[in-house]
Amino acid sequence: MLAYIARRLIQTVLILLGISLVTFVLLYLVPADPARQIAGRSATAATVENIRQQLGLNLPFHEQYLRYLSGLLNGDLGRSYLQRTEVSTLIASRLPASLLLMAGAILCELLFGLTMGVIAALKRGTRTDDTLMIASFIGVSAPQFVIGILLLYVFAVQLGWFPIGGYGTFAHLVLPSITLGFLGAGWYARMMRSSLIDVLRQDYIRTARATGMSRTKVLLGHALPNAILPIIAMIGIDIGLFMSGIVVVESVFGWPGIGQLAWQAIQRVDIPIIMGVTLVSACAIVLGNLIADLITPLIDPRIKLR
Amino acid sequence: MRKLLLAGVAAITLSAFPAAAPSFAQEIKQGGSMTVTYKDDVSTLDPAIGYDWQNWSMIKSLFDGLMDYQPGTTELRPELAESYEISEDGTVFTFKLRQGVKFHNGREMTAEDVKYSIERTVNPNTQSPGAGFFGSIKGFEEASSGAAEGLSGITVEDPHTIRFDLSRPDATFLHVLALNFAHVVPKEEVEKHGADFGKNPVGTGAFKLGEWTLGQRLVFERFEDYWNKGLPKLDQIVFEVGQEPVVALLRLQNGEVDVPGDGIPPAKFVEVTNDPKFKDIIIQGGQLHTGYVTMNVKMPPFDEVEVRKAVNMAINKDRILRIINGRAVAANQPLPPSMPGYAKDYKGYAYDPEGAKALLAEAGLADGFETELYVMNTDPQPRIAQAIQQDLKEIGINVSIKSLAQANVIAAGGEEGQAPMIWSGGMAWIADFPDPSNFYGPILGCGGAVPGGWNWAWYCNKELDAAAAEADSIVDPARAEERIAKWSDIYLKVMEDAPWAPIFNEERFTIRSERIGGDDKLFVDPVHIPVHYDEVYAKDVQ
Numbered sequence: 001m002l003a004y005i006a007r008r009l010i011q012t013v014l015i016l017l018g019i020s021l022v023t024f025v026l027l028y029l030v031p032a033d034p035a036r037q038i039a040g041r042s043a044t045a046a047t048v049e050n051i052r053q054q055l056g057l058n059l060p061f062h063e064q065y066l067r068y069l070s071g072l073l074n075g076d077l078g079r080s081y082l083q084r085t086e087v088s089t090l091i092a093s094r095l096p097a098s099l100l101l102m103a104g105a106i107l108c109e110l111l112f113g114l115t116m117g118v119i120a121a122l123k124r125g126t127r128t129d130d131t132l133m134i135a136s137f138i139g140v141s142a143p144q145f146v147i148g149i150l151l152l153y154v155f156a157v158q159l160g161w162f163p164i165g166g167y168g169t170f171a172h173l174v175l176p177s178i179t180l181g182f183l184g185a186g187w188y189a190r191m192m193r194s195s196l197i198d199v200l201r202q203d204y205i206r207t208a209r210a211t212g213m214s215r216t217k218v219l220l221g222h223a224l225p226n227a228i229l230p231i232i233a234m235i236g237i238d239i240g241l242f243m244s245g246i247v248v249v250e251s252v253f254g255w256p257g258i259g260q261l262a263w264q265a266i267q268r269v270d271i272p273i274i275m276g277v278t279l280v281s282a283c284a285i286v287l288g289n290l291i292a293d294l295i296t297p298l299i300d301p302r303i304k305l306r
Numbered sequence: 307m308r309k310l311l312l313a314g315v316a317a318i319t320l321s322a323f324p325a326a327a328p329s330f331a332q333e334i335k336q337g338g339s340m341t342v343t344y345k346d347d348v349s350t351l352d353p354a355i356g357y358d359w360q361n362w363s364m365i366k367s368l369f370d371g372l373m374d375y376q377p378g379t380t381e382l383r384p385e386l387a388e389s390y391e392i393s394e395d396g397t398v399f400t401f402k403l404r405q406g407v408k409f410h411n412g413r414e415m416t417a418e419d420v421k422y423s424i425e426r427t428v429n430p431n432t433q434s435p436g437a438g439f440f441g442s443i444k445g446f447e448e449a450s451s452g453a454a455e456g457l458s459g460i461t462v463e464d465p466h467t468i469r470f471d472l473s474r475p476d477a478t479f480l481h482v483l484a485l486n487f488a489h490v491v492p493k494e495e496v497e498k499h500g501a502d503f504g505k506n507p508v509g510t511g512a513f514k515l516g517e518w519t520l521g522q523r524l525v526f527e528r529f530e531d532y533w534n535k536g537l538p539k540l541d542q543i544v545f546e547v548g549q550e551p552v553v554a555l556l557r558l559q560n561g562e563v564d565v566p567g568d569g570i571p572p573a574k575f576v577e578v579t580n581d582p583k584f585k586d587i588i589i590q591g592g593q594l595h596t597g598y599v600t601m602n603v604k605m606p607p608f609d610e611v612e613v614r615k616a617v618n619m620a621i622n623k624d625r626i627l628r629i630i631n632g633r634a635v636a637a638n639q640p641l642p643p644s645m646p647g648y649a650k651d652y653k654g655y656a657y658d659p660e661g662a663k664a665l666l667a668e669a670g671l672a673d674g675f676e677t678e679l680y681v682m683n684t685d686p687q688p689r690i691a692q693a694i695q696q697d698l699k700e701i702g703i704n705v706s707i708k709s710l711a712q713a714n715v716i717a718a719g720g721e722e723g724q725a726p727m728i729w730s731g732g733m734a735w736i737a738d739f740p741d742p743s744n745f746y747g748p749i750l751g752c753g754g755a756v757p758g759g760w761n762w763a764w765y766c767n768k769e770l771d772a773a774a775a776e777a778d779s780i781v782d783p784a785r786a787e788e789r790i791a792k793w794s795d796i797y798l799k800v801m802e803d804a805p806w807a808p809i810f811n812e813e814r815f816t817i818r819s820e821r822i823g824g825d826d827k828l829f830v831d832p833v834h835i836p837v838h839y840d841e842v843y844a845k846d847v848q
Contacts, residue, residue, distance in 0.1 A: 030713075030714070031714050031717050031718070032711070032713030032714050032716070032717045033717055033720075033758065036716070036717070036720065036758050037713055037716075038433055038435065039433070039435055040357050040435025040436070041435075041748055041760045042435060042436060042438040042439060042738070042748060043435060043437065043438050044437075044438050044441075044450070045756055045757070045758060045759075046450065046451060047430065047437055047438065047450065048758055050430045050433075050451075050452070051430075051433050054430075054431070054433065079501070080349075082349050083347065083349040083350060084349065084350045084352070084355060084501065084504050085350075085502065085504075085505060085520075089520070090520060090521070093519075093520035093521060094520070094521050097521075152553075156556075157556055164553055164556045164557050164560070164562075165549065165550070165553045165557075166546070166549070167522060251550070252550070254548045254549045254550060254553060255548070256520075256521040256522045256547075256548050260521065260548055261347075261521060264346055264347055267711070267712075268712075268713070269711065269713040269714075
């Protein structure tokens with residue numbers, strides 16, 4: 001087990017290195033000159049050149065990359081070109097908001113997804129089942145910005161139940177969490193349905209029923225715990241999905257997380273921030289997958305880590 | 307050297323100012339709070355560095371410079387200076403500083419601080435986008451290249467007197483001293499916070515920074531020891547960032563927001579302006595802005611003046627104005643109408659596709675040609691580019707549109723032989739200060755026609771450069787009109803060569819809640835953009 005974790009961690013480092021290299025290459029190729037952007041429109045050529053030298057942008061590509069890497073090893077993500085602040089400070093100040101949103105989204109997707117899945121499984125073949133599966137299909141296919149704006153319009157603007165975007169209270173959290181969790185809820189509904197249908201067909205369920213246990217007791221005591229196991233492992237993978245989702249959802253709702261930070265940085269080609277957020281997201285995805293892999297054998301003893 | 311005494315003029319402006327800031331100075335009670343929203347983060351509040359929509363006016367409320375403008379106008383007036391003198395040859399500017407001006411940390415501001423602040427902006431290590439504005443001060447070359455520590459042209463004569471020696475007469479120098487880049491910062495605080503001064507700003511301004519939660523909100527608190535008693539009117543301003551303009555508008559309706567800092571979003575413009583609820587709280591104002599199409603005079607066939615004139619005549623500006631719902635007025639010259647020097651009687655190139663075709667034929671291009679138009683990729687810029695594309699197709703020019711991120715269009719414009727045509731929308735010139743010279747150097751002069759420059763037409767007319775230098779050497783205020791006339795003439799000569807097709811001058815439409823009072827001009831202030839925070843007041847504390 002320990003050897004497995006060690007091997008996975010080494011792989012993780014290699015993956016992150018690869019990601020940093022690819023991102024760095026892509027940003028290097030962007031035809032915008034950061035030195036000119038910092039210098040502004042009134043700067044002389046000498047000023048631009050000076051800034052380029054101070055930032056090391058005049059160095060050949062491999063030297064720039066090595067400089068960045070050595071900074072990274074010392075925990076230094078560099079300074080934002082336009083905000084003139086440590087990227088790590090910016091990310092750290094916004095990470096809690098993103099984590100809170102993700103927690104809310106996980107809660108939403110479990111709540112909606114599992115409920116829908118259980119109902120659909122129990123009412124298999126009925127109109128309720130069809131309706132729920134169509135809803136889940138919409139959930140996995142609809143773009144998040146559409147869902148976000150719809151929810152905002154109906155529940156915040158028209159009905160006035162929730163604040164119109166922003167951050168701070170529990171009420172602020174509801175709509176963005178639902179929007180972000182909607183996609184996962186769709187998947188979970190489908191998985192929960194098929195998993196539960198599988199379990200309900202098992203011999204031990206029939207045996208349990210034969211002993212005279214009530215339907216509810218069998219469902220809660222035997223069927224659900226078994227059906228839910230494969231889904232728990234999915235949550236780790238969801239964290240990766242959320243990383244792409246938060247860019248959209250945070251922008252729609254004005255949520256001060258790293259997704260919004262990334263979106264603003266992309267529009268203004270603030271390369272150190274884009275690099276930093278990409279690396280942090282990559283870490284989250286890789287760690288999420290690792291956790292998912294580690295949990296699986298705990299849940300299902302038939303799977304062994306090697 | 308006989309000194310031209312301007313102190314008198316300054317004193318008049320000054321004594322007029324408490325009364326002119328205006329009659330309500332006595333009647334308006336101080337107090338209350340205002341909430342302002344912005345879409346983008348506030349990047350930095352360091353006056354030497356901040357140069358964007360959000361922070362420009364915020365910095366003006368936290369810091370002061372030697373000069374500023376009458377609120378809501380483009381009229382210069384002394385700020386931290388009490389009076390000033392300009393030598394007859396226009397190369398020596400001497401300022402007497404106001405007594406008893408305090409920084410937010412309690413220390414008194416002196417002439418040393420003024421010198422330090424400007425030298426800091428020019429110092430290459432500061433990486434200030436505004437360093438170039440101080441090019442006329444003696445010793446600028448040495449200081450900006452890092453060869454010398456400070457500027458030899460700035461002398462502290464006594465704690466309240468400072469003298470600037472210029473290497474050439476510079477009529478715009480007072481405007482330069484009103485820029486944020488010349489605002490006064492306390493050395494000890496800059497040294498204490500180092501590169502993070504922009505997140506911990508300390509100035510002499512009407513407000514001081516109370517709270518800053520990165521990416522969420524900032525709170526400005528009234529500075530009790532502000533030298534200009536009676537200001538600011540408000541006790542507090544709360545800035546909320548990361549708010550989409552559409553959302554900000556909805557919150558304004560709910561009474562949660564007072565001023566959506568990004569204005570009325572284009573997509574909601576018609577709806578909002580037709581809505582009776584909003585009718586009375588919308589404010590319209592001019593803007594020192596011109597949107598134009600550049601034609602790269604170094605790339606054939608735009609090296610032919612006939613072709614450039616033909617493009618000018620082929621574009622239907624009225625249709626473009628309809629595309630943006632009339633949020634602008636048609637332009638026929640580089641200067642916007644509210645800028646001194648704007649030629650009112652100049653007719654420009656009228657819309658005339660037939661005439662344009664004839665001009666193309668004259669240039670031997672009767673069959674037209676293919677070219678590219680670069681444009682920034684956010685709405686409504688690509689739609690405007692499409693309208694231009696259709697207009698040019700009428701006279702046989704086949705344009706393909708290159709729609710890119712802002713930074714990439716700017717980069718393409720700064721590269722010789724890269725972009726034949728650029729529509730400047732979304733990155734167009736908005737004046738740094740209200741003087742006609744500010745529309746020339748970087749965007750039409752030879753100095754800007756260099757790699758990485760902003761003269762995207764690569765237009766370089768040595769004669770006009772000389773005329774511009776001559777106009778800017780007229781420092782004597784008595785000859786101001788003569789100077790403005792010279793500038794007016796320069797821009798009309800530019801139009802004869804037609805390196806640009808001027809399209810429109812944007813109008814600003816802004817909105818404020820019923821709760822917030824103050825002259826309409828303050829909400830569309832031409833300098834304190836977008837709002838003059840020091841002067842607006844809260845009606846609910848009256």
